[in-house]
Amino acid sequence: MKYYDKLIFELSRPGRTGFSLPAAEGGxxxxxxxxxxxxxxxxxxxxxxxxRHYTNLSQMNFGVDTGxxxxxxxxxxxNPKLNEEIAxxxxxxxxxxxxxxxxxxxxRAVFEELDKALAAITGMKRFTFRPCAGAxxxxxxxxLMKEYHxxxxxxxxxxxxxxxxxxxxxxASAACCGYEIVVVKSKADGLVDVEDLKPLLGPDIAGxxxxxxxxxxxxxxxxxxxxxxxHGCGGLLYYDGANMNPLLGVARPGxxxxxxxxxxLHKTFSTPHGGGGPGSGPVGVSERVLPYxxxxxxxxxxxxxxxxxxxxxxxxxxxxxxxxxxxxxxxLNANYVKESLKDCYRLPIPSVCKHEFVFDGLLxxxxxxxxxxxxxxxxxxxHAPTIYFPLLFHQAIMIEPTETESPETLDAxxxxxxxxxxxxxxxxxxxxxxxxxxxxxxxxxxxAARQPILKYEA
Amino acid sequence: xxxxxxxxxxxxxxxxxxxxxxxxxxxxxDYAQSELGDITYVDMPxxxxxxKAGDDFGAVESVxxxxxxxxxxxxxxxxxxxxxxxxxxxxxxxxxxAWIVKIEMSDRSxxxxxxxASAYAKLLG
Numbered sequence: 001m002k003y004y005d006k007l008i009f010e011l012s013r014p015g016r017t018g019f020s021l022p023a024a025e026g027g028x029x030x031x032x033x034x035x036x037x038x039x040x041x042x043x044x045x046x047x048x049x050x051x052r053h054y055t056n057l058s059q060m061n062f063g064v065d066t067g068x069x070x071x072x073x074x075x076x077x078x079n080p081k082l083n084e085e086i087a088x089x090x091x092x093x094x095x096x097x098x099x100x101x102x103x104x105x106x107x108r109a110v111f112e113e114l115d116k117a118l119a120a121i122t123g124m125k126r127f128t129f130r131p132c133a134g135a136x137x138x139x140x141x142x143x144l145m146k147e148y149h150x151x152x153x154x155x156x157x158x159x160x161x162x163x164x165x166x167x168x169x170x171x172a173s174a175a176c177c178g179y180e181i182v183v184v185k186s187k188a189d190g191l192v193d194v195e196d197l198k199p200l201l202g203p204d205i206a207g208x209x210x211x212x213x214x215x216x217x218x219x220x221x222x223x224x225x226x227x228x229x230x231h232g233c234g235g236l237l238y239y240d241g242a243n244m245n246p247l248l249g250v251a252r253p254g255x256x257x258x259x260x261x262x263x264x265l266h267k268t269f270s271t272p273h274g275g276g277g278p279g280s281g282p283v284g285v286s287e288r289v290l291p292y293x294x295x296x297x298x299x300x301x302x303x304x305x306x307x308x309x310x311x312x313x314x315x316x317x318x319x320x321x322x323x324x325x326x327x328x329x330x331x332l333n334a335n336y337v338k339e340s341l342k343d344c345y346r347l348p349i350p351s352v353c354k355h356e357f358v359f360d361g362l363l364x365x366x367x368x369x370x371x372x373x374x375x376x377x378x379x380x381x382x383h384a385p386t387i388y389f390p391l392l393f394h395q396a397i398m399i400e401p402t403e404t405e406s407p408e409t410l411d412a413x414x415x416x417x418x419x420x421x422x423x424x425x426x427x428x429x430x431x432x433x434x435x436x437x438x439x440x441x442x443x444x445x446x447x448a449a450r451q452p453i454l455k456y457e458a
Numbered sequence: 459x460x461x462x463x464x465x466x467x468x469x470x471x472x473x474x475x476x477x478x479x480x481x482x483x484x485x486x487x488d489y490a491q492s493e494l495g496d497i498t499y500v501d502m503p504x505x506x507x508x509x510k511a512g513d514d515f516g517a518v519e520s521v522x523x524x525x526x527x528x529x530x531x532x533x534x535x536x537x538x539x540x541x542x543x544x545x546x547x548x549x550x551x552x553x554x555x556a557w558i559v560k561i562e563m564s565d566r567s568x569x570x571x572x573x574x575a576s577a578y579a580k581l582l583g
Contacts (some may be wrong), residue, residue, distance in 0.1 A: 067511035388522050391523060394493065445521040446498060449499070449521055450546070
């Protein structure tokens with residue numbers, strides 16, 4: 001990897017510029033309420049400066065176009081370039097949200113088609129496309145849950161149940177809606193403990209939030225019974241769509257009894273993500289919640305439209321039959337990696353997983369930690385898996401290979417993971433001192449958190 | 459091996475309690491701080507907040523994760539260790555001198571359900 005660490009401000013030279021504009025017709029306005037007192041402190045650079053700067057920065061990046069990216073819970077599948085072609089069509093990119101309705105027929109057809117496709121895939125009735133990310137979708141979904149209960153005059157429901165294996169966003173979303181969080185425990189096999197759930201249910205429960213398969217990559221087999229119990233006490237079921245990938249075309253949350261869900265289009269439906277976006281977290285609802293869903297049929301503001309375009313392109317490209325293969329291959333790949341490494345890494349839950357699984361550190365750590373393993377992987381050219389999540393296991397390594405990887409890539413990863421296990425036994429210093437090949441070694445995360453430097457200062 | 463101090467009481471969720479008359483001084487154990495790693499922030503309640511035993515009343519955040527602080531006894535907060543706002547690392551340096559809150563107990567009998575040093579040592583194994 002080529003090392004490049006300049007800030008664009010360091011390239012700035014007074015008066016240098018990459019453009020020339022004609023003089024404003026009728027002269028520039030002078031003064032006025034919105035007139036700024038001093039020129040903005042922007043970098044002054046030429047066009048080649050800009051192009052080389054960002055090209056150099058991009059070469060320090062690691063993405064799914066560079067290599068294997070088994071970041072658990074993030075579904076870093078390959079993003080087909082056809083998606084990009086569709087999203088770049090000028091008929092879509094040239095639109096303005098406020099242009100006349102009669103001139104946006106095509107875009108509205110995209111919404112309608114995507115709505116129908118997602119409803120067919122999930123078993124939900126309708127979707128809203130406004131939420132711009134998974135967590136945004138969760139918040140929207142929980143607000144819908146609240147509206148549902150309040151709209152029925154049911155004011156007593158103040159609690160939301162969340163499993164101890166849940167993504168952190170689940171309790172956060174519920175708390176943002178004013179709900180008290182009640183945690184339901186998992187059994188030793190990693191699934192929600194139905195017996196622990198029963199006494200928590202009552203007239204004060206607004207609903208339960210579940211991820212299925214859960215964050216350990218395990219299918220919640222008791223979901224039908226859980227749905228009956230929760231509905232029986234008057235609560236709703238929320239489906240966190242983060243792990244929808246293995247279910248594509250195989251099973252539908254709507255059929256399991258879920259009432260509200262969000263999907264992460266950027267994960268499951270193959271649009272570029274990481275580094276903060278852009279995401280899209282449409283929320284779908286069942287028949288009973290449908291009256292509370294705000295579906296804007298006219299407004300031009302629908303969230304991240306080009307992400308939706310890419311998702312629709314992906315769904316249509318695969319079609320009904322092939323989309324079934326996506327989930328199945330993701331499951332096959334995860335189980336292949338898991339079974340190939342379980343004699344080197346501690347596998348706390350040995351059952352068949354879905355799209356991802358969790359190791360609890362090395363079997364013979366010899367003084368090394370999961371962090372050391374993850375850092376050493378960088379030296380071998382792989383992105384590290386998710387580490388220290390879920391919190392159920394203290395040395396968690398969460399691996400999600402996705403369906404788009406070839407057997408050769410998986411085998412190369414397995415070989416390196418085995419080699420690292422061997423290094424831990426024979427030469428643990430190699431792990432402690434990793435990464436050696438990355439432009440930055442180990443950042444001081446503690447100091448960064450305690451004394452963050454949040455802006456550039458010359 | 460984590461440090462355990464004789465004479466303190468411990469909860470199964472790794473808080474320690476020092477009894478001072480009717481006041482319970484609460485912190486997190488050495489085991490808890492070592493599991494959390496470098497602590498970056500302590501979320502504390504306000505004085506006069508009231509809690510029941512088992513309520514979570516704050517959180518300890520580290521680079522790696524975040525852990526809730528569970529009230530080992532019921533009562534009213536009478537003091538918070540404001541020094542931790544600027545220096546959360548004090549918990550890493552000595553978990554047993556870096557107390558987090560002082561709680562005026564409303565039911566001293568709850569102390570009976572906490573663990574003594576040897577029972578806590580057994581819990582950690």
